[in-house]
Amino acid sequence: MYLSRSARVLLRLATALGLTAIYTPLLLVLVNSFNASRSFAWPPSGFSTRWWSAAWQETGLRAALATSLKAGLGATAVALVLGSMAAFAATRYRFFGRQSVSFLLILPIALPGIVTGIALNAAFRTVLTPLGVGFGLFTVVVGHATFCIVVVFNNVSARLRRIAPSAEEASADLGAHTFQTFWYVTLPAVRSALLAGALLAFALSFDEIVVTTFTAGPGTQTLPLWIFDNLSRPNQGPVVDVVAAVLIVLAILPVYLAQRLSGEPLR
C-alpha cells in the first residue's frame, strides 16, 4: 500500500507514542524496585537491592506464590482435558446444539469477571458448602478453569479446522486403529496448539484477581491478592515493585512462546 511521506511519519509517531504509553509504566516499576527511597519518590534517590532481599524473606509472599502456581497448574490441567475434548467434539462431530455449545463455551471469556465471580460464589455457597467443601484452592481452580477452558478450546479447534480430516481417514485406511490414529496423526498435529493453549491458560490464571476474590476463602491468598493487599501497606510498596518486576520478566517468556507456537506452520 502506498502512503504519502507525511502519513508515514504520522503513523510512526503514533506507534511510538502508543508503545511508550504502554511500556513506560512497566519500566518505572523496574526502576522503582531498585530505588533506595521508601516512597515512590522521583527521581530515585539511589540504587539499592534492599527491597529485593526483603521480598525474598517475605513468607506471606512465598505462600501466595505457591498458591498461585498450584491454582494456575490445576486450572490449566482441567482446561487442557475439558477444552481439547470439547474442541474435538465441536469440530469432528455433527450433533444437535453443536453451535450453541461452542458459543456457550466461548462466552465466559467475554463475561465481566465480576459477574462470573458473583455467580460462582453464590453457586459454591449453595452447592458445595452443604457438602462440606469450603472455599479454598479447589474453588479457585474451578473458577479459573471457566475461562481457561476457552483459550484451550479456541486454540485446539482452530488447529483441528486447519488439518484435513482426510489425514485421519488415511491413517485408518492404512490399518491404524482408532487409538493409533490419535497417537500418531491427530496428537502430533494439535500438540503445539495444546501447548500454546496451556501457556495462555496458565498466564490468565496467574494474574487473575476478580474471580479469585469471590472464589478464594479467607485463608487462601494468591499472588495477585497478596499484591493488592500489600500495595497500600506502609513499607511494602517497594516490595510489591520487586514482585511486579519479576512477574514482568516471567510473563514475557510464556507469551512469547505461545505466540511462536500458535503461529508456527504445520510441519
Added chain:
Amino acid sequence: MTPSPSPGTGPSPSPQSAPPRDPRARGAGPPAPGAVALAGVSKAFGPVRAVDGVDLEVRPGEFFSMLGPSGSGKTTVLRMIAGFESPSSGRVLLGGVDVTRLAPFDRDVNTVFQDYALFPHLSVRQNIEYGLKVKRVPRAERAERAAEALATVRLHSFGDRRPAQLSGGQRQRVALARALVNRPSVLLLDEPLGALDLKLRQEMQIELKQIQREAGITFLLVTHDQDEALTLSDRIAVFNAGRIEQIGTPAEVYEHPATAFVASFVGTSNLLQGEPAAQVFGEAGTYSVRPEKIRIAHPDDPAGPGEYIVTGTIREVVYAGAQTRFLVDLEAGGHLVAARQNLAESGADLARHRGSAVLLAWQREHTVRIDT
C-alpha cells in the same frame, strides 16, 4: 436416402445391438469371486439419495473406473468400499467376503486420496512406512519395502523430505507409494490426478497404468475426466444421479452408449431425436453418432455404400489443434457436430467455411439407437 428403421440391428457384425448394461453379460470368465462386489448398495444423506441401488462387480487384476459428473455418487461408492461410509442398504464384498460392517482398518484395501492426505509431520519414508508400522511389520522389512515402493514411483532420493517440500506431482507419487507398499488386494483411487496440470496428468496416467500392470493389483479409479477413464480402464461404470447408467469397456461405452446420458457425458454430445431423427432414420427415436465418424462432403455428392446422409449448413467452425469441429444446422432440423482431422487445412482459412452448405455422411453401423 435409404433409412433403415432400426440402425441398431443393421448389417454390421459388431455387437452394438446388445447394450452391455449387465457386467456379467459379457466375458464373465471363471467364476472366481470379484475383487470388489456391490449388491444393491444405497446411501442416503438425510433426504438425499447419493447412491441408489448400485450393483457392481470388479474382476481381480482389473483396472476399473467409475466415471461421472460431480455429485453422481461415484466418490460415495468408493468411500463405502474403503469403509469411511456405511451403506444405508445393500452389501459390500471384497474377494467374496462381506465387509459391509467392517471398519476401514479391517479391510484389505488402500486408498489414494484426492488431496493425498499425507501426514505433514512425517518424512516421505515415514509416510510410506506408516501402514507397515501400525501393523507391526519388523523394522528391517519395513525399510526394505519402503525403499522398493520409493523406487516404484521413482522418488529414490526423496525419503527424508517432508511432504511440504515436494511438488504436487511428487506428493501424488508418495500417496501412491504409501498405499501400494501395503500390497492391498484392491487399490482405490479418488480423483488422484485431479490436482495436477495437464502435462503431468498425462504422464501420471501412463505411469499408473504401468504400475497397475506390474503390481497386478486391482485398481478402482474414481474420475470425472472421460479421457482419463477411456485411456486407463479395462472397464468403466458410468454414474449419473446415484445410479450406474452403463458398464462396459471403453470402446463399448464410447461407441455404443446405452443411454442419452452416456452418449452426452462420454465424448461430445451428438444426439438426434424427434422429427429430424424420423426424417433421417425413418423412425422416431433418439440416435447418437460420434463427430469423428461423420464425413463432410460437397452437398451434391452421392451417398457412399451403407451410409446415412443428411444436408445442412455450417453454423460454427471450432479450431482445436489436432481437430476442427463443425457445428452443422440440419435442413431437417436439429444439429450435428462433425469433426475432421487437420490434415491439410488449419487455422484461419477454416473460418471461411462458415455458412457453407454441406453434406454429412456416416456409416450406418456408427449410428447408435438409444433406448429412452
